[in-house]
Amino acid sequence: MDGLAEDIHWAGARRSAICTAALFLAALLVLDAGAGELCVLRVALWAGLAALLFVILLPPRVSVRAGRLSTRGLLVGHSVRTDSLASLQWCDGVAQRVVLRDTEGSSVEIDPTVLTRNPAMWRRLDADTRTSVERGTLLLGSTELRELAEHIDRETARTVFRVSGLR
Template identity: 50%
Template sequence: MGRPYDAAAQDRQWARDLRGTFRCAGALLGLLLVADHFGGRLTLWRGALWLALAVLLFVVLYPARVRAGEGWLSSRGLLRERRVRTDRLVSVRCLDGVSQRLLLRDEFGDRVEIDPDVLVNNPDLWHRLAEDSRRSLASGTLTCGATVLRRIAERVERETAETVFRVSGLE
């Protein structure tokens, strides 16, 4: 299937997002415990309830770890990893809602949902996906999603150009 798993492109901001998740859960726990303590209502059971609530927030906010190699893309959450063959894509759809998601499906029935911002913020991940999706398009397996991929490509190029201008002082 291509390069080894260790040589994969990955989300460079994942560790920062994970630290943010820890901070949010910790801040909620701290605020609830302090409020209960000063209110005189802190008990062992209430403390356990606040801890459970902070753990639940952590689980909800836990960022998926996205990686891509030659011919594959994976998204690992807390409990499981989903993997899709990007050189055998059948469809790429953009799901709108509270947060925009990108749904990739391959011809083997596997699917991965990722945040499109991960691709925009990590050009190496985008490059890997774009290269493999072109293979899917050329082989005829990718029947739905060329427009979505083109929009993401335009967004990646725009963000990259803006970053280059900002870094070089040409804003």
């Protein structure tokens, strides 16, 4: 369990972001060409809008290794020491987020569905957060950690039942 665990669905999400932005650009260009309004300036504007859509849709790449969780966006990356977490906050709502802060002051924000869809990542993170609890560094978030673990276990069970045809 000391190896690197990455989001196995990230490449598909990237592909979806690229396809969506490309289809958006194509639709705008076809509409403009059909209306007879297509010019270099409008092509540049539509390309810029498509690029912005891509940036918005591209999820960060998440990876977990022993003692560290890292996210990598288009331009910026963040990482935290998961074996010395100071706090864990789980914002359960429409846009669920887990915010991890370590004792060095670094923080990372991730979507908990990444952990649900990637059991190896969750196992590694869960083991490291237990280390933080044992060391006494995790001062805020023990309850949220339990709730997150229950949520991930529930979603995993639902997925197993759905795939096996029992639900």
